[in-house]
Amino acid sequence: MGIRFDSVTVAYDGNVVLDSLDLTVEPGEVMALLGPSGSGKTTALRAVAGFVRPASGRVYLGGEDVTDLPPYRRGIGMVVQSYALFPHLRVDENVAFGLKARRTPKGEIRQRVAEALELTGMAGYARRHPRELSGGQQQRVAIARALAIRPRVLLLDEPLSALDARLRSGMLTELARLHRELPDVSMLYVTHDQVEALTLADRIAVMDSARLRACGTPRELYRAPTDAFTASFVGGANLVPVTVTAGGVSLAGTELKLDTAGAAVGARATLCVRPHLVGLGEGPNRLPGTVREIQWRGATHRLYVEVDGHTVMADVRELKAPPALGDTVDLHFAPDDGVLLPAGVSHG
Numbered sequence: 001m002g003i004r005f006d007s008v009t010v011a012y013d014g015n016v017v018l019d020s021l022d023l024t025v026e027p028g029e030v031m032a033l034l035g036p037s038g039s040g041k042t043t044a045l046r047a048v049a050g051f052v053r054p055a056s057g058r059v060y061l062g063g064e065d066v067t068d069l070p071p072y073r074r075g076i077g078m079v080v081q082s083y084a085l086f087p088h089l090r091v092d093e094n095v096a097f098g099l100k101a102r103r104t105p106k107g108e109i110r111q112r113v114a115e116a117l118e119l120t121g122m123a124g125y126a127r128r129h130p131r132e133l134s135g136g137q138q139q140r141v142a143i144a145r146a147l148a149i150r151p152r153v154l155l156l157d158e159p160l161s162a163l164d165a166r167l168r169s170g171m172l173t174e175l176a177r178l179h180r181e182l183p184d185v186s187m188l189y190v191t192h193d194q195v196e197a198l199t200l201a202d203r204i205a206v207m208d209s210a211r212l213r214a215c216g217t218p219r220e221l222y223r224a225p226t227d228a229f230t231a232s233f234v235g236g237a238n239l240v241p242v243t244v245t246a247g248g249v250s251l252a253g254t255e256l257k258l259d260t261a262g263a264a265v266g267a268r269a270t271l272c273v274r275p276h277l278v279g280l281g282e283g284p285n286r287l288p289g290t291v292r293e294i295q296w297r298g299a300t301h302r303l304y305v306e307v308d309g310h311t312v313m314a315d316v317r318e319l320k321a322p323p324a325l326g327d328t329v330d331l332h333f334a335p336d337d338g339v340l341l342p343a344g345v346s347h348g
C-alpha cells in the first residue's frame with residue numbers, strides 16, 4: 001500500500017520543520033528519507049504514523065486520507081532507533097503486544113507471533129527477555145513486533161544506528177531479504193547514512209533543512225545529481241566552481257570538455273566529479289595540481305590534490321609508488337564522468 005504526502009507542513013511553535021513535503025511512496029517500494037540531523041526526517045515519519053499533526057497538507061495511505069485518523073487506526077508498523085521493547089515482557093509477549101491491544105483471538109496471536117519471529121530469524125528466542133539478547137537481536141524483535149500486526153506500511157527510523165558497524169551490515173542484508181519476502185509492504189526508511197540508503201532503497205528522497213531536495217533512484221542521484229547538496233550527501237563528490245564555455249567549462253584558464261546541457265556561456269556553475277572517476281596521470285580533461293595529502297585505504301589510495309586553490313579528491317587503485325606530498329601531478333577525468341550543477345555553496 002502506497003504512502004502520499006500532499007504538501008505536508010509541520011511546525012513546532014510556529015517554527016516550520018517540514019516544509020510543504022510532496023512525496024509518493026509506491027506500493028511495495030522502499031523509500032529512504034536521507035538527510036542530515038535536524039532536516040525533518042523523523043517529523044515526516046511521525047506525520048505518517050499520526051504522532052504529529054500537519055499544520056497543513058494531507059497524508060494518504062493507499063489512496064485513503066488518514067490525516068485525521070488516530071495512529072492505531074492507520075495499520076502502520078514502526079521501528080525506531082532505540083529498540084523500545086518492554087523489558088519485563090518475554091520476546092513472544094513483546095511481539096504479541098500490538099495484536100493483544102487489537103483484541104486479536106489467542107490462536108491467531110500465537111500463529112502471527114511465530115510467523116513474525118520466523119521472518120526475523122528469532123524463532124529460537126521466544127521465551128527470552130530483552131536483557132538476554134544482543135542489540136541486534138533486540139532490534140530484530142522490534143521488527144518482528146512491527147510486522148506481527150501485518151502492517152500496510154512499515155516505518156523505520158534509523159533502525160540500525162544503535163548497532164556497531166559489523167552488525168549493521170548484517171542487518172542491512174537481513175532487511176533487504178525481509179523486503180523480498182514481504183514485497184507488498186511499502187517501507188519508509190529514515191537514515192542519515194548514505195550506504196544504508198544506497199543499499200536498501202528503490203528510491204531516495206534527500207532532505208535538507210525541512211525541504212525535499214531531490215528524489216530519485218540511487219543510481220540517478222549518484223550518477224546524475226541535480227544539486228550540490230545531493231551530490232555530496234549521496235556518495236562523496238568533488239565540487240569545483242567553474243565557468244561555462246562553448247564546449248564545456250573552464251577552471252583557472254584550463255578548458256575542460258563536458259556536456260553543459262545548454263547552460264549559458266560565461267555562467268558560473270559547479271563541476272561535480274566522483275573521486276573514483278578521477279584518474280592519476282595524463283588523460284582527457286587534465287587537471288594539474290599539487291599533492292597535499294595521501295591516504296592509503298587498502299585497495300585504493302585517496303589523493304587530495306590542490307588544483308587552482310581547490311582540493312580535488314582522487315580514489316585510485318593502490319599505487320606501487322605513490323607521489324610524495326608537494327609533488328606536482330596531473331589528474332584527469334572523462335568528459336562523460338563530469339556533471340554540471342548550478343553554482344552554489346556545497347555542504348560536503
Ligand SMILES: Nc1ncnc2c1ncn2[C@@H]1O[C@H](COP(=O)(O)OP(=O)(O)O)[C@@H](O)[C@H]1O
Pocket residue numbers: 012017035036037038039040041042043044
Ligand atoms: N517535539 C518537538 N518540539 C519542538 N521541536 C521539535 C520537536 N521535534 C522535532 N523538533 C525540531 O524539528 C526539527 C526536525 O527534527 P527531526 O524531524 O527530528 O529531524 P531529523 O529526524 O531529520 O533529525 C529539528 O530542528 C528539531 O529540533
Ligand SMILES: [Mg+2]
Pocket residue numbers: 041042043157190
Ligand atoms: Mg530523526
